[in-house]
Amino acid sequence: MEFINNILTWLNDMMYSYILIIMLVGTGIYFTVRTRGVQFRLLKDGLKSMLEKAEVSADGKKGVSSFQALMISTASRVGTGNIAGIATAIVAGGPGAVFWMWVTAVIGGASAFIESTLAQVYKVRNGATFRGGPSYYMERALGKRWMGILFSILLIICFAYGFNGLQSFNMSSALEYYIPNYADTMGPLILGIILAVATGFVIWGGAHRIGFISSVIVPVMAIIYIGIGIVTMIINITELPGIFAMIFKNAFDVKAIMGGFAGSAVVLGIKRGLFSNEAGMGSAPNASASADVKHPAQQGLVQVISVFIDTLIICSTTAMMLFTSGVEGNAETLTGIPYVQKAISANIGEWGIHFITFSIFAFAFSSVIGNYFYAESNILFIKNSKVVLNMFRVTCVLAVFLGAQSDFTMAWNLADVTMGFMAIVNIIAMFMLGNVAIKVLKHYEHKKKEGREPVFYEGEVGLTGTVWKK
DSSP: HHHHHHHHHHHHHIIIIIIIIHOOOOOOHHHHHHSSHHHTTTTHHHHHHHOOOBBBOOOOOOOHHHHHHHHHHHHHHHGGEEEEEHHHHHHOOOOOOHHHHHHHHHHHHHHHHHHHHHHHTTTTEEEEEEEEEHHHHHTTTOHHHHHHHHHHHHHHIIIIIIIIHHHHHHHHGGGGGGSGGGGSSHHHHHHHHHHHHHHHHTTHHHHHHHHHHHHHHHHHHHHHHHHHHHHHHTTTTGGHHHHHHHHHHHHHOOOOOOOGGSSHHHHHHHHHHHHHHHHSSSSSSHHTTTTTOSSSHHHHHHHHHHIIIIIIIIHHHHHHHHHHOOOOOBBBBBBBHHHHHHHHHHHHHHHHHHHHHHHHHHHHHHHHHHHHHHHHHHHHHOOOOOHHHHHHHHHHHHHHHTTSSSSSSHHHHHHHHHHHHHHHHHHHHHHHHHHHHHHHHHHHHHHHHTTOOOOOOOGEEEEEEEOOOO
């Protein structure tokens, strides 16, 4: 097992330090140019589209709204990485890592638009709702079902088992502060049962229940978390100019750019930003496809907002709480969750530790639900069978149960590696289908320019075989 873990660690370091950073940043820059900065120009349209309600079908069933799809994708993006991951990046790469994290979010917005628009164009009906994602546009647009199946398998391993087991483990670990010798008590078993039951209740409820839970937990928790961040910044408002100056100075410091590459502020900031907001990774399009909208570009624009919420707002909130605390992190003795807990405690008192624990539970559980939604869409792509789906749901609940009681070091490496390969497969498909998304964007802008409501039909951009028929 140690030999396998060493191989996974080597693959992980190689992919995330070089190959994927180059591919994902390059993709973001390329599509930013091709779309003429769609993530800036049409941000207002994305905010407006987010408020549209889903249609109600003839049998009274309601589809997934644009906002619910946004929250499902945000639920998956926003996890413990937004708390512990940022602390780790700052400790290892310095304050400048935050600046490069911002840069990747801004650039990645274009990639998020392209992949989510493609997911909308090539989605399929699933009763009163829709499903789709990279696997679907690989099969339906490229005619490469094998490529779609490969992507689906990688996503299922990564999100349903790897990341969900890890999120469960993170929730369990958060209780160590309160219960002496926690690992040796019945606590992990009891928590595992509670989390498994809660997960089962939501996932057997279908897409609408998943959307509802995500659209409640994510915004409420994000608002509270950001609110605490704002309070700490107000308390330390005189320090903010110096903090921003420190971030920018460190970001362009010669050592930050030319120093030890894998541990530099540039690489760690880019890496943290990319794998926090997941732009270009192929995960969020699975949620985007479920939205019931009038034009594919609308959900593409909405997903830009999800990237910005995750990185520019929530990750930045964590960074500011750390910087204003006066607490110094240390790679050996104080990093990750303990660093955040101590920093917030220094800012707002002992109850800050309890707040962080609650945040971990809320963000982690919402991630479990968002991750499951992605995996379900890909299970149905491989085999649309109720028996297979129910068997899969049982294994997902089991992964959550076991995660609360296990050390998931190897699972973490496996999840990272499968996500890396998943991103490579998706980026290849994005480049092959990029022109379709550009045409859809131009169609949307043309309708807006004429003063008409953007409503999409496949024939108007030369497409056939989609759900977008007159």
